[in-house]
Structures are given as structure tokens and as C-alpha cells.
Amino acid sequence: MTDNTAITNEMDATTVSPAESAGRLLGAADIRAIAAQAGISPTKKFGQNFVIDPGTVRRIVRAAGVDATTHVLEVGPGLGSLTLAILETGARMTAVEIDPPVAERLPHTIAEYMPDAAGRFAVINRDALQVTPTDLPDFDDGTPFTLVANLPYNVATPIILTLLERFADLQAFTVMVQKEVADRLVAVPGSKIYGAPSVKLAWYGRSERAGNIGRHVFWPAPNVDSALVSFTRYAADGDGNDNNNGAAARDPQLRETTFALIDAAFSQRRKTLHAALKHTSFDGVTCGDDVFAAAGIDPTRRGETLTIDEFVALARAVREAAATTHGDEPQEAQADA
Template identity: 55%
Template sequence: MDTPQDTSHAGPRPAALLGPVEIRQLAEELDITPTKKLGQNFVHDPNTVRRIVSAASVGADDDVIEVGPGLGSLTLALLDTVRSVTAVEIDPRLAGRLPQTVADRAPDHADRLTLILQDALTVMPADLRTAGAPEPTALVANLPYNVSVPVLLHLLAEFPSIRRVLVMVQAEVADRLAAAPGSKIYGVPSVKAAFYGDVRRAGAIGTNVFWPAPKIDSGLVRIDRFRAGGEPWPIGAESRAAVFPLVDAAFAQRRKTLRAALSGHYGSGVAAEEALRHAGIEPGLRGEKLGVADFVRLAGVV
């Protein structure tokens, strides 16, 4: 005869992750058709969300902010691992269903979730405080593809408590974010992301793990933010306001030399050349040749 197992000392039960059947059922229940406007593609593969959580290197002392939780695939995997998840969702139907999904599939972790119904491009620290959510230590998200870079840069700017980022974006965007100076795809997103920390590709994601399947592959990007007190340059609002306009101007017309591209910023080509030479930068170079440290030096931040 089998002896009943004593489960009185068992730990929290792991979340029951969502598969293709559950994703379709939830979408049908909510009468949701994923929209290109909101950049919605729902992950339906449990192994993929586990892989994202692993690549993010988050643990029991992390408070994660997730953007675009959708039907909850990644949210459930995060709740298994981290101290708390603050999910920012713009779609009222999805936001309204997420707490129930978590209660149904991760009842032992439901108290770790805070939901904010808001556009991630407008969310600020005060919104998290109002919701009773802690300061985030990490951003882990399948970002809405149509606004992935603006959302990423907004959250890095407004939440200095974020020390690590792991986001899924279009493969082309992932390549741009992680590009090195001198490459054809190196540009504004590359420099602005690198302003905050070390950026690298963290893997590739195929189309078959999504519903609906997008027409292009996706990529994981990891950013390890510079350690507080050990930053190579100040990364606050004041230095950002000095550096980012230079980056924008340098890449506005990629074929122009820096002397020409920055003439509007400095008032004349002569003034631009003087500033460039003062920073030890050859005025005949193009913006794609400069690393973020060059832009920081040109801005006089360090």
C-alpha cells in the first residue's frame, strides 16, 4: 500500500506555465486578436520563457519590471524565480485577466505580482510607488516590437535602480543595440544603450514560439548597467541631456563628416571642428566611427 506523502513542509508550488493551447484559450476567452499596432505576439513556449529568465540572471532578491506581459507567459516564469514582478500593460483586457491567470496558475506566488495599467512610455517611479511596487532591480520583458527602443531607453533613464536588462526584440533591433562602432548597423540606439552599461546579444529566438508567428526572428539583448559609484561617466539626466543631442545630430545624416553633421549643434562648422579637436576627435570622421566614450568626452561630461 502506498503511504501518503507528507507535504506539510513542501515549498511553494511552481507556476503552471502557458502552452499553445492555453494561449489560444485565453485569447478566445478575451476575444483578443493580437494587433500589430500594439506589437503583440504572444510567446507560447514554456522553454523559451524559462530561457529568458535564465539569461537575465535574476533571482530571489530581484524586483523585476516587465513591460507588455500580455497573457502572462513570461510573468509566470518570472514569479517562480524573483521576489516581485511589476507588470506594465497598456491593453485593459489583458491587464484585467492577468491577476486571475496568476492566481489560477501560480497561486503560491500571486502576492508577488503588481499590475499597472499604463503605457510603458509614460510610466515613472511615482507610478510604482503609488501602486505599492518596489523599485525595480531588473527589466525583463518581451518588448512590444513597434516601440521597443523608446521603451527601453525611457526605463533606463527613469529607473536608475535597474541594474540588469534582458529584453526580447526584433532580431534586427537586437543587432543594432549590440552593434560596435564602425559597423553599418551601428547608430543612435547602439550609442544610447551603451551609455548606460555593457550591451550584448544574449541569444536568438525563432518565429515558431509565438502566436501569431511574426515574419521575422527575434533576439535577446542583455544590458549590465554600470555599477553605481563605478560608472565610467555620470549617467544621470544632466549628462544625458548633454550627450544624446550630439548622438542624434551625428547620425541624422550618416554620410556627413562630424564637422558638417555637428555644425548646426555648435552654430558653425568652425565651432564644431574646434570642439571635436578639443576632444581629440578627427573632424573628418563620421559618427559611426565614434564610441560612446567619444561622445561623452565631446559633450564635456568627463
């Protein structure tokens, strides 16, 4: 099986009501039976901890607001617990699974436990960190979609940020991650756990905790607690104006510089901005007093106290300084949808 092989037939775009999705969800005995039949054992390599509680996966789907009109992307479906709960709503979906035997088994599970939903389901065998709109054209057609997933804990944050960068139509997500990761993703400036992931996620939209998950709902049970994080992407109107209750629309041309500043500031988080940034060049310039003044930021502050809007202001000041240095006029800001 190749890395980008489609395992099932193409999804039927016809809306189907939940009543038409006759079937049942997986319990602990089902999960163990499927694993035994397929010769599958959970591996640390892929961060596999399979959910064995139907109530938990239904809770995740409710938190995500999934219904028959929702187009869903799932990453790391495993043996299909959450997949079936998503399909139970009547939604259409695609799952991205890195483990070939698991990806190959999943369509058989759907056919056995929820056969009426098979036409609304597809799975590709692909690493979520490598997937692109070319691999998933149905998620790059201008139609909003939602990510709902029990993410592999060892790569949860990179997966989230990579998908948000590559898929402009990814408008919301509800994901289960390690509790400490959830805390970092929703952390606010000034807190000890506020870091680069917190600020970068805030570039794209608003996130919040959506509940805690106990260890007993997994097989095998992890050594850490889990939590749900829900996220809604910022949306700007056609004029680049904000429609997000005061949050600034982002200029996509500033993202690379903004993220570079964030990385540099948090690589030495106990240092002041002046000390952390003075030896690094951004867009061909360094952050001197003139750049900080233009951004309205005190250089004696630490990066861990800055909001995403302040990092954006600093990136804009860097770009304007670079334009002056190179004799170019800075381009007009464009709103990031």
C-alpha cells in the same frame, strides 16, 4: 479602468522560495483558451505576439539571472507566459500592460495557474513610454531591479531608453526584441548597423546578445526572427570613480548634450562630423575647430566611428566652450549611477 489603475493587490515583500510557487506555465492550448475566454485577439497596434512555449520563457528567465531575491519589472506581459516563468522563481514583480482587457485578465491567469504567487504580483494598465516613478514607487526606493520582457517590437528601443532615463534603480535587463533591433543595440563603432540607439544604450551600460529565438514559439508567428539582449548598467562609487573595468563614469549633466550630438551626427551619418554638426547649436555654441580640438576628435571623421566616450568628450568640450562664452565656470562632473 483608468490608465494607472492597479489591477491586483500590493506585492508582499516576503521572499518566497520557488517550491512555494506551485503551478504550471502556459502552453499553446492554454494561450488560445485564455484568449478565447477573455475575447482577446492579438493586435498589431500593440505589437502583440504571445509566447506559447514554456521552454522559451524559462530560457529568458535563466538568461536574466532571476531568482527569489530579484525585484522584476515586466513590460508587455500579454497573456502571462513570461510572467508565470518569472513568478516560478519566487521573485516579486510588477507588470506594465497598455491593453486594458489584457491587463484585466492577467491576475485571473495568475490565480488559476500559480495561485501561491498572487501576493508577489501586481499589474498596472499603463503605457510603458508614459510610466514614471510616481506610478511605480516600489521601483524608485534605491533598491536595484531588473527588467525582463518580451517587448513590443515597434517600440522596443524607445521603451528601453525611456526606462533607463527615468529609473536610476534599473540596473539590468534581459529583453526579447526583433533580431535586427538586437543587432543595432549591441553594435560597435564602424559597423553599418551602429547608430544612435547603439551609442545611447552604451551611455548607460554594457549590452550583449544573449541568444536567438525562433518564430514558431509565438502566436501569431511574426514575420521576423527574434533575439535576446542582456544589459548591465554602469555603477560608479561614491567618489565618482569607475567600477566597470575601465568604462568612464558618466556625468548626468552631459547626457542631454551628448544625446543631441549623437542625434545630429547620425541624422547625416555619411557626412563628416564637421559637416553634420556645423549648422546646429549645442548649449548655445556650434562645433568649430576649437571644440573638436578640445575634445581630441578629428572633425573629418564620421559620427558612426565615434565611441560613446568620444561623444561624451565632445559634449564636455561644447559645455566648456559654452561656459567660456557665457562667462560661467563649468561645473564639476558628477558620476552617473
